[in-house]
Amino acid sequence: MRLHPLTSLAAAGSTAVITTAAACFPLSVAVGAGAVGLSFVAGVAHRMLPAAAAVLVPLGLSLLVLHGLFFPEGGTVLAQWGPARVTSEGLQFAVERVAQLSAAVLALMLFSFSVSVPDLVAALSSRGVTGRFGFVLASTLTLVPAISVRVQRIRQAQESRGLLIRRGWAHRVIAFRLQAVPLVLSLVDEAGTRAQALEARGFSSRGPRTSYREVPDPPFQRGVRLVLLLAAVAAIAARLGFPTAGA
Amino acid sequence: MRDTSAPALAAHIRRFTYHGDAAPVLGGISLSLAPGTLTAVLGGSGSGKSTLGRLLAGWLRPGRGGVMDGFLELAGTRLEFRGTPGDPQIDPTAWCRRIGFVPQDAAASLSTVRATVAEELAFGLENLGTGRADMLEAVRRVASLTGLDQLLDRDPARISGGELRRLAIGCAMINGPAVLVLDEPFASLDADGSAALTALVRSLVADGTAVVVLTQEVDALLHDADHCILLSNGASVVEGTAAQLAASGELAAAGVMGACTGRDGSAPRQPARAGQAGIPEAGIASVPAGLPALELRDVRFAYERPPARRRSRRPAAGAANPAVLDGVCLAIHPGEIVAVTGPNGAGKSTLLRHLNGLLQPLAGSVRINGQDIAGLLPGRVAADVGLLFQNPRDQLFERTAEREVGFGLAGGRAATASVRRALAAVGLAEAAGTHPAELPASRQRLLALATVLARQPRVMALDEPTVGLDRHGLAMLDTAVRQAAAAGAAVVLVTHDLAYARSVAHRMVRLDAGRLHRI
Amino acid sequence: MSSPSLTLPPQSPAAARNRRLLEILGALAIAGTYIYLVLNQPADITGGPGSAAALIALSGFLVGAVLLIVAVLPTLPVSTLVLIPVALVLNIVLGQFVGSTLVPFYLDAIGTVLIAVLAGPAAGAATGALSSIVWSFFNPTVLPFAAGAALIGCLAGLAARHGVFRRFYLVPVAGFLTGIIGGVVSAPVAAFVFGGTSGLATGAIVSAFRSMGDSLLAAITKQALISDPMDKAIVFTLVALLVYALPRRTRLQFPFVRRHRVLAGLDVQPGLDVQPGPDMEAGRPTGQDS
Structure with a gap:
């Protein structure tokens, strides 16, 4: 069965919230592993895993170094070099936190890498206020790949006019300005034209809208979304009601 | 509902001034368009055509984009503007249901949020809440009119320039507007595309749409025009039929292209001042001996990854990639002008990027004055090689035209004089203090040319320099190229404008299948 | 004669009131969350993975940011709305690049500050919040910082409105x-949320x-006081450089810039409608800034 984009969003969001609320190491590991497994099923693993690693590896290392070496609250000292003390409490804190964050990050990335953006935008547009959010999201995702091509073109044109990019901060800042100005200028100018074009095409109309792209939304999935949202809210409520349970 | 006696659109613009400008950009224009007529607005670059088109179409709204004195009348409603806070505010949604506009830069008119051509076409209908059945029908009808049938499922970000323009026209006409304004619709279209567009405009006019074409070139469609207006410096100079305009003799003065030769046009893009006194004629009697200023020896090049890489299996070390340049040999002596032509995608721009080291050949060598430039930074080679790119926007980054031209020059009195000379050579002496981005597109091109001229390079390489230039601009380009050659520069000209290439170049070569062929 | 069908009606006061209410609620949610967290922090951090605090931080800040977006986004003119993706691209591309280097800065707010200077505090706040939310498509760890990013945008817009960008030395x-x-x-x-x-x-x-015995919140706050002010001083300066390099016509197409004379050099031309007086209202009906 094909998932409606909002259903997968609700699933990813609820998973992230529940994992954070549970703060339970085995659950975190299971959710993380499940997200990785599903990414292979969905065929997005080759794009998602490098992106996830780029986010999680520095974060994980940073936390391990920070809490593994410096955790003044820790009592059980495993090793000590000058001011640095490796404590089992610190290590445990770091490992648990990394597992919990990885689970939430992987669940959310599974959603963003597997969702069809046009479907998501169509689903958002048929729901009032979010139409403008859908525009911002889709337009940004269209512009990101285009911008690197454009920066490259600008740089080539400037090098052809004798621009040498030398080392040193001052030169870098000057080079930044020289390249950023045509980039920002052309983006701002294009945005001006695009605004006029969008308005000419009724984008600011306040009346009802229709959608050319059909995104099927069976009633069953609406039910699932409601259940997922309630589960997330319940998890938050339970955690706030019993702040130290399971910790 | 449409009253055939009333104009579909009428306007009287006493004055229109952009915010922040001291002088009005438009002043003294009146027009009245009957349903089912074709109106042509002619003018050189900077004449105010685009501003007029955007103003009529509600893209540039009085009060927001600038201050207007005059009136606009659409569908029997007249809006009076006096440049005061009490002025009416145009509702773009309502206004644009009745009038469609296609800007010069077709890409900028796309929404960027629709994944297929069909959805892009339907965007305007979605926003107005059109029912799904009507929407499907309208998309099908417009797609067949504009020849987009085969492209409906393609990504709008990945279609060619000509297809993009047709898509923009389709988007503008999908609501069935009573008036359609087209800004330079024929620019960058090939012969087939122009013919299809001409037929489309004719059928729209026959169906009762009032069409306005803004253009700087006299072309076949204009002879259908019921009414022509010649703009110069924001004011209407001559009005009447195409024949009356041609008879008035004002067209050439206003910078309109192809005006003198008319339809039979043996050489419609012949520059106005070619072959004037003091400018050397093309055609060197004997090719000079000695060291070539630029020499390419058996240059081979292939991109590391083909652009459309889809499979994960990696090709073995570039062996599977098609060579873009496959043994290019070319020698150009000082004072020589060589034109490089070839079909789209033949690698002409790739070839130019080799001349100053932006791209390094896989095999073979590029020599400037006998010295191999392999391994040199492009910024160093730039002292000897001036490269002009297609899009002037990417090349301009300073705050004034003068600083722009002076960028990278040593400074001192000699540099100042050379900046002045370069600006004067492209007719921008008075615009020295202007921000480059505020110049019209064609003058930006000329300014980019001036940045090359000021460096007095030994090799000048120009990529499609004639595109978008009006008559005056072309004349200045022509003079500049001939003078640079006369002063001893070797000039490489990449262009698809064969008529111009023939008129200026000593030699023409054609890049095809990775090799150069003599023509 | 003027038919209402082709012209815009004036903005209704009820819509403006609703919008103001949502903005206040959003600001309250963010401020309340912050105060709660700061007051309660010592109990949480040593008790294990402080997930209750994490949830409060996440939900409080996110709800606040979303309320701000809901308040502001529908009221922005299209000309500002289309700039937001441009700003987001600048934020994301620069932020992703700088984040991958070993520089203790972020530079992920250049687009936000640019919009704030050109279009006002409300647009800046919305851009900041949207930036975090859209960026979380590639990097979900930035999502919890939405409220902070919105605050940066709002403050930058307020600074612009009060003429800070007219004097270059005030910008950093x-x-x-x-x-x-x-x-x-x-x-x-x-x-x-991150524990680091x-x-x-x-x-x-x-x-x-931490090695000097600070609590985690204290250590991170001190780190933020080292990195963030420098980072934002650099970002503001870069934005000022950019804005002054834009051509006059581009700068003046923004009603916020015209009305509040955000930038120097725009109020010296005679015969221009940016002079004080009734002509200042030229860009009024857009409601672009608040």
Whole structure:
């Protein structure tokens, strides 16, 4: 069965919230592993895993170094070099936190890498206020790949006019300005034209809208979304009601 | 509902001034368009055509984009503007249901949020809440009119320039507007595309749409025009039929292209001042001996990854990639002008990027004055090689035209004089203090040319320099190229404008299948 | 004669009131969350993975940011709306690049500050919040910082409105102050949601303070007070360089810039409608800034 984009969003969001609320190491590991497994099923693993690693590896290392070496609250000292003390409490804190964050990050990335953006935008547009959010999201995702091509073109044109990019901060800042100005200028100018074009095409109309792209939304999935949202809210409520349970 | 006696659109613009400008950009224009007529607005670059088109179409709204004195009348409603806070505010949604506009830069008119051509076409209908059945029908009808049938499922970000323009026209006409304004619709279209567009405009006019074409070139469609207006410096100079305009003799003065030769046009893009006194004629009697200023020896090049890489299996070390340049040999002596032509995608721009080291050949060598430039930074080679790119926007980054031209020059009195000379050579002496981005597109091109001229390079390489230039601009380009050659520069000209290439170049070569062929 | 069908009606006061209400609620949610977290922090951090604090930080800040977006986004003119993706691209591309280096800065607010200067505090706040939300498509760890990013955008817009960008030497100062506020507000997110910072360079600074026995929140707040003010001073300066390099016509197409004379050199031309007086109202009906 094909998932409606909002259903997968609700699933990813609820998973992230529940994992954070549970703060339970085995659950975190299971959710993380499940997200990785599903990414292979969905065929997005080759794009998602490098992106996830780029986010999680520095974060994980940073936390391990920070809490593994410096955790003044820790009592059980495993090793000590000058001011640095490796404590089992610190290590445990770091490992648990990394597992919990990885689970939430992987669940959310599974959603963003597997969702069809046009479907998501169509689903958002048929729901009032979010139409403008859908525009911002889709337009940004269209512009990101285009911008690197454009920066490259600008740089080539400037090098052809004798621009040498030398080392040193001052030169870098000057080079930044020289390249950023045509980039920002052309983006701002294009945005001006695009605004006029969008308005000419009724984008600011306040009346009802229709959608050319059909995104099927069976009633069953609406039910699932409601259940997922309630589960997330319940998890938050339970955690706030019993702040130290399971910790 | 449409009253055939009333104009579909009428306007009287006493004055229109952009915010922040001291002088009005438009002043003294009146027009009245009957349903089912074709109106042509002619003018050189900077004449105010685009501003007029955007103003009529509600893209540039009085009060927001600038201050207007005059009136606009659409569908029997007249809006009076006096440049005061009490002025009416145009509702773009309502206004644009009745009038469609296609800007010069077709890409900028796309929404960027629709994944297929069909959805892009339907965007305007979605926003107005059109029912799904009507929407499907309208998309099908417009797609067949504009020849987009085969492209409906393609990504709008990945279609060619000509297809993009047709898509923009389709988007503008999908609501069935009573008036359609087209800004330079024929620019960058090939012969087939122009013919299809001409037929489309004719059928729209026959169906009762009032069409306005803004253009700087006299072309076949204009002879259908019921009414022509010649703009110069924001004011209407001559009005009447195409024949009356041609008879008035004002067209050439206003910078309109192809005006003198008319339809039979043996050489419609012949520059106005070619072959004037003091400018050397093309055609060197004997090719000079000695060291070539630029020499390419058996240059081979292939991109590391083909652009459309889809499979994960990696090709073995570039062996599977098609060579873009496959043994290019070319020698150009000082004072020589060589034109490089070839079909789209033949690698002409790739070839130019080799001349100053932006791209390094896989095999073979590029020599400037006998010295191999392999391994040199492009910024160093730039002292000897001036490269002009297609899009002037990417090349301009300073705050004034003068600083722009002076960028990278040593400074001192000699540099100042050379900046002045370069600006004067492209007719921008008075615009020295202007921000480059505020110049019209064609003058930006000329300014980019001036940045090359000021460096007095030994090799000048120009990529499609004639595109978008009006008559005056072309004349200045022509003079500049001939003078640079006369002063001893070797000039490489990449262009698809064969008529111009023939008129200026000593030699023409054609890049095809990775090799150069003599023509 | 003027038919209403082709012209815009004036904005209704009820819509403006609703919008103001949502903005206040959003600001209250963010401020309340921050105060709660700062008051309750000592109990949480030693008790294990402080997930209750993490949830409060996440939900409070996110709800606040979403309320701000819901309040502002529908009221922005299309000309500002289309700039937001441009700003987001600048934020994301620069932020992703700088985040991958070992520099303890972020530079992920250039687009936000640019919009704030051109279109006002409300647009800046919405851009900041949207930036975090859209960026979380590639990097979900930035999502909790939405409220902080919105605050940066709002403060930058307020600074622009009060003429800071007319005097170049004030720009880094305003950026520095904005960075202090933004850093202090964002620190609880880093402390309670992440238990640290996401970058290695910033992590090393936090480690140094922890080794001196600071609590986690205190260490991260001190780190933020080192990194953020410098970062925002740089960002503000870069934006000022950019804005002054834009051509006059582009700068003046923004009603916020015209009405509040945000930039120097725009109010000296005679015969222009940016002079004080009734003509100042030329860009009024857009409601672009608040």
